[in-house]
Amino acid sequence: MSTAAAVAAAVIFVWIGMIVAISFLEAPLKFRAPNVTLQIGLGIGRLVFRALNSVEVNVAIVIGVCLASSPVPAQAIVAFVVAVGALACQLIAVRPFLNRRSDRVLAGLNAPRSRAHYCYVCLEVIKLTALLAAGILLLSG
Template sequence: MLAGVSFLATPAKFLAPSLTLPVALDVGRHTFAIFNKIEWLLAVAALLVVLLSRPRSGIAIAGCLIVALFVALDATWLLPVLDQRVGLIIAGRQPPASNLHNVYIGIEVAKLFVLAVISFVIGRRLASK
């Protein structure tokens, strides 16, 4: 889901010549609001599954906690600030220059990396059984 929403569907939307920037941004903010709620559910579910599986190392638990921290940062700080910026653009105003979008991309890349590490650790454990 993370790769599909953040790295495929979202950039592709901006390639559609018939979609204006304000409309694309409005669709994006609604998409990411819903996606963040789903990420919360998946982060909690993943942590429960990992805890119930009694992992031998703390890598999977730490990874799940790191992902949950990233999701919390998105929900409580980054998405609200980005939503304000989108609101300004939709209203026809230009927000001040900011690196917040790059911060969001960095967090998404970090989430993807941590999820890959968790998958590798769990997959290796399952393969050794």
């Protein structure tokens, strides 16, 4: 395995850890904390997910450069492209709907629950699965 492929695999597994820690642990648990209102939880969530998504974009660029500069299995590239596609869908198609709803809630308005959240979670599962596949394929070589 080349150094670039090893770096790509390592960064992929760091990205997986971020997704699991934030999307599947922090996000649902913050609403169970004492005295955390919907408004406070949404405000925290917006900050955390904006930061996560910014890091994800930069991490994807690093991985892309590594994959482009090293011979790697085609399946690993396909899996990585699926993960990046899921991230792009989250940022371009789903986050604007979630932001509009959270804007209303943060302004004190009563906004109905959004189904866009379920789309975001489904895309998160797709992204996580694709990253896991890409990382395993890179390690297996």
